[in-house]
Amino acid sequence: MLRPAHCARLALAVQEPFSGDRVCCRSFLALGSVRGFPTAIGPPMNLLDPQGPVAAANSTILVDSVFIMLVIVVPTIIAILAFAFWFRASNPKARFQPGFVYSGRVEMVVWAIPALTVILLGGVAWIGSHQLDPAAPVPGTGSPVRIQAVSLDWKWLFIYPDQRIATVNALTVPAGAELNFQLTSSSVMNTFFIPQLGSMIYTMNGMVTRLNLRADNEGKLQGLSAHFSGDGFPDMMFDVNVISPLAFPDWVANTAKTDAVLNEESYTKLMQQGVERGRPVYRLADPRLFDLIATQHIPPGPGPEFTSGAGRPHSGGHDAR
Numbered sequence: 001m002l003r004p005a006h007c008a009r010l011a012l013a014v015q016e017p018f019s020g021d022r023v024c025c026r027s028f029l030a031l032g033s034v035r036g037f038p039t040a041i042g043p044p045m046n047l048l049d050p051q052g053p054v055a056a057a058n059s060t061i062l063v064d065s066v067f068i069m070l071v072i073v074v075p076t077i078i079a080i081l082a083f084a085f086w087f088r089a090s091n092p093k094a095r096f097q098p099g100f101v102y103s104g105r106v107e108m109v110v111w112a113i114p115a116l117t118v119i120l121l122g123g124v125a126w127i128g129s130h131q132l133d134p135a136a137p138v139p140g141t142g143s144p145v146r147i148q149a150v151s152l153d154w155k156w157l158f159i160y161p162d163q164r165i166a167t168v169n170a171l172t173v174p175a176g177a178e179l180n181f182q183l184t185s186s187s188v189m190n191t192f193f194i195p196q197l198g199s200m201i202y203t204m205n206g207m208v209t210r211l212n213l214r215a216d217n218e219g220k221l222q223g224l225s226a227h228f229s230g231d232g233f234p235d236m237m238f239d240v241n242v243i244s245p246l247a248f249p250d251w252v253a254n255t256a257k258t259d260a261v262l263n264e265e266s267y268t269k270l271m272q273q274g275v276e277r278g279r280p281v282y283r284l285a286d287p288r289l290f291d292l293i294a295t296q297h298i299p300p301g302p303g304p305e306f307t308s309g310a311g312r313p314h315s316g317g318h319d320a321r
Helices: 004-012 020-035 053-086 104-131 248-255 264-270 289-294
Strands: 145-152 155-160 165-168 170-174 178-185 190-193 201-203 209-214 219-225 237-243 281-284
Touching (some): 053 209, 145 190, 145 201, 145 289, 155 264, 165 170, 165 248, 170 248, 178 201, 201 209, 264 289
Parallel strands (some): 170 237
Antiparallel strands (some): 145 155, 155 165, 190 201, 190 219, 219 237
């Protein structure tokens, strides 16, 4: 059995060859995030403790779907136990009917209840998926904050083009403000997900996806990549710091005082494969940097390479990324 302590050691062993245990590790973390257990890397990520309107709607859909399914699951379990008890060999009242073939009433019950369940689940999913369109506006207080996110191997880059700053593996946002995300990838496809804010969405090289969120309460949250992308995948997590709207301008001003500058040259060094243990910050030299990345003016990274023979293709095929 893979215990949390094993999971923590596996998550830190980012230079080791790929192995199935490390995939199990991330699966354990994902399970912990759903149940609200503290993970080995950061604070808990509880899907049932939403901190924004999108996550609250996602949580409602999840709970409603579970209850709808329980309407058929619970009676089915009860019926199995009741039938087994009533038709036991020691019950003389139970009637054995070997000639029984068809009953319209039984057929109606057997088909009507599952059909209603499917219709209700389909309705909840269809309505919810349209209401929670990732690009739909999420009105908030104050001015919206524009954030450009780039998934690297294996770290997250957050660019604030209007504030002319950038951060790595740390996302700081004001509480109550609408957050307008533009997302892309430096190499392979990845997934951006903040469980307590909602709406998992893909990042892909050469294109831009859009996501609008809002964090209602101040505090520390955790975000992660939910799509396997190579050996450093277990550590591809980031902090989400939700601060007061009054404190956000001060944070921007302090961050802008850094000596580190993010331009094409420093970005090329940053995108090299590796796990970033710190939380570096930068002054943004060119607010068009994200556009240069998304349009592939800056060449994409090579993507993960095989570090052992376990996952190497048997044929001589090329990388289909």
